[in-house]
């Protein structure tokens with residue numbers, strides 16, 4: 001009976017180790033070459049059209065970000081997990097001073 005108990009506890013230990021092993025493999029996978037950094041987002045190479053939050057990635061979480069939105073000062077995407085707004089690029093809205101004020105033929109657009 002004692003031997004049986006020992007066997008059972010050994011089996012439990014093995015299961016624990018397997019769990020830990022799986023966890024470590026998971027972490028290793030996360031650090032491997034499967035990811036690309038294209039400022040300011042991370043991309044899993046399998047999903048190149050799904051930007052991931054760099055803040056969450058540092059916590060080993062592959063967190064996708066939401067659709068881009070333009071708030072006038074820049075184009076942002078908000079992380080769906082930690083809610084951090086991440087600037088993707090400059091604002092594409094007109095009237096931010098990118099037009100030359102020369103009164104030329106392009107003057108009708110901005111104003």
Ligand SMILES: [Zn+2]
Nearest residue numbers: 053056079082
């Ligand atoms: Zn995040």
